[in-house]
Amino acid sequence: MAFRLFTLIGNFIATVLVSTVVVFLLLRIMPGDPATVALGIEATPDQLDAWRSEHGTNTSVVAQYFDWLGGLLRGDFGTSYVSQENISATVLDRLQVTLILVGAAMLIALIVAIPLGTLSAMKHKDASGVLISGVSQIGVAVPSFLVGILLVAFFAINLGWFPSGGWAAPGDGPEFLNHLVLPAVALGSVQASILTRYVRSAVMEIMREDFLRTARSKGLTAGAALVRHGLRNAGIPVLTVVGVQLAGLLIGAVVIERVFSIPGLGSYLVDSVGNRDLLAVQAVVVVLVIAIVLINFLVDLAFTVVDPRLRRAS
Numbered sequence: 682m683a684f685r686l687f688t689l690i691g692n693f694i695a696t697v698l699v700s701t702v703v704v705f706l707l708l709r710i711m712p713g714d715p716a717t718v719a720l721g722i723e724a725t726p727d728q729l730d731a732w733r734s735e736h737g738t739n740t741s742v743v744a745q746y747f748d749w750l751g752g753l754l755r756g757d758f759g760t761s762y763v764s765q766e767n768i769s770a771t772v773l774d775r776l777q778v779t780l781i782l783v784g785a786a787m788l789i790a791l792i793v794a795i796p797l798g799t800l801s802a803m804k805h806k807d808a809s810g811v812l813i814s815g816v817s818q819i820g821v822a823v824p825s826f827l828v829g830i831l832l833v834a835f836f837a838i839n840l841g842w843f844p845s846g847g848w849a850a851p852g853d854g855p856e857f858l859n860h861l862v863l864p865a866v867a868l869g870s871v872q873a874s875i876l877t878r879y880v881r882s883a884v885m886e887i888m889r890e891d892f893l894r895t896a897r898s899k900g901l902t903a904g905a906a907l908v909r910h911g912l913r914n915a916g917i918p919v920l921t922v923v924g925v926q927l928a929g930l931l932i933g934a935v936v937i938e939r940v941f942s943i944p945g946l947g948s949y950l951v952d953s954v955g956n957r958d959l960l961a962v963q964a965v966v967v968v969l970v971i972a973i974v975l976i977n978f979l980v981d982l983a984f985t986v987v988d989p990r991l992r993r994a995s
Contacts, residue, residue, distance in 0.1 A: 693978045700970045701753065705746050708963050749963075758964035763956045768964050771949065776968060778848060779945035782937070783930045785861055786869035790926065793873040798880025814881065820874025825933050829867035829940040836863060846942035864941040868933055872926045879922045924980035928973040 716724070716732045724732075733739040740748075752759055758768035797813050804810035837845035843863050849856040935947030942948075946965055953961035 690978075693974060696974050697971055700974065701750060701967060702746070704963060704966050704970060705749065706742075708959055708966075709742060709745075753967065759960050761953075761958055761961050763953075763958045763961075768961050771961075772946065772964055772968055775944060775946040775949045778943060779931070779934050779938070779947060781851065782861070782864055782868065782934055782943065782945060783927070785865035786872065786930055786934075787923075787927060789865055789869035790873040790876050791923075793869075794876035794880055797873075798877040799884050801877065801881040802884035813877070817874045817877040817881075820871060821878065823871060823874075825868050825871045826936045826940050828870050829864065829937055832863045832867050833940070846940075848943050848945075864937050864943060867940070868930060868937045871933075872930060876922060876926060921980060924976050927976045931969055931972055 716729045716738065730739070738745065749759070756769055758772060760766070761768055761771075797817070801810045801813040801817075804813075833845045836842050843859055845863075847860055849860045851857050934945060935950060937943070938945040938947040939951060946968065950962065950965040950969075953965065
């Protein structure tokens with residue numbers, strides 16, 4: 682167990698370091714001069730040279746990377762080239778919004794997918810099971826932004842039940858929930874469809890196992906045998922999908938935040954790209970990469986806890 686944990690932590694650190702190098706180099710080879718973006722095309726050569734010297738962009742790429750990495754380790758992403766705002770404070774503020782949205786969407790996906798996927802597997806020969814499978818297949822093919830637009834058109838514009846966009850702080854109570862419902866449902870519904878199909882496949886696979894037949898031969902009903910002996914084993918492959926979906930939700934939040942005008946990390950990324958704010962784009966991309974790597978790390982760690990075979994092997 683201790684050796685596996687040490688290995689996972691080592692892989693996490695190595696992956697993050699390699700990711701920072703890749704992100705830094707990819708953004709450095711993009712065309713455009715940050716000094717020109719910050720000062721404008723009418724800036725004189727002396728002004729451009731002074732700006733580059735002040736921000737360290739006239740040094741070698743290696744020196745710039747280690748300077749940026751040192752700030753990253755201190756939690757300092759620097760100052761925006763365009764708005765002159767503190768990037769760290771902005772990223773932290775926007776990240777909280779995105780994490781709330783992603784967490785709510787994942788909760789919706791799990792609440793919908795686990796019971797429906799299990800029911801679809803247990804009733805796979807009945808009309809109800811076929812219906813659930815068919816609806817989930819359609820849901821997989823529908824993009825989340827289209828779901829968001831349809832939800833806004835029906836529930837916000839036609840019925841007026843929810844606001845069509847914007848955001849409220851969690852401390853605002855009902856107002857916060859009103860602004861959260863539609864984007865969370867739009868983001869989580871597609872993931873619920875995907876997860877439903879994986880839960881269905883995992884449960885159907887477990888239902889064919891000998892230990893489940895043995896449990897039923899001892900007098901347990903199919904549902905009771907599945908709950909007591911099968912769901913834990915079915916959860917192992919589903920856990921992998923949940924990790925992948927969390928990463929997908931982070932990326933999908935970029936689009937949903939634009940649809941609902943939510944001031945999250947995705948909106949900040951799109952605005953920074955439009956403004957050619959290289960340092961801000963770099964910070965947001967690195968935060969997203971670290972978040973995805975951290976999710977994979979936690980999934981691997983959860984495998985060790987859930988699967989006793991991995992604990993014995995380590």
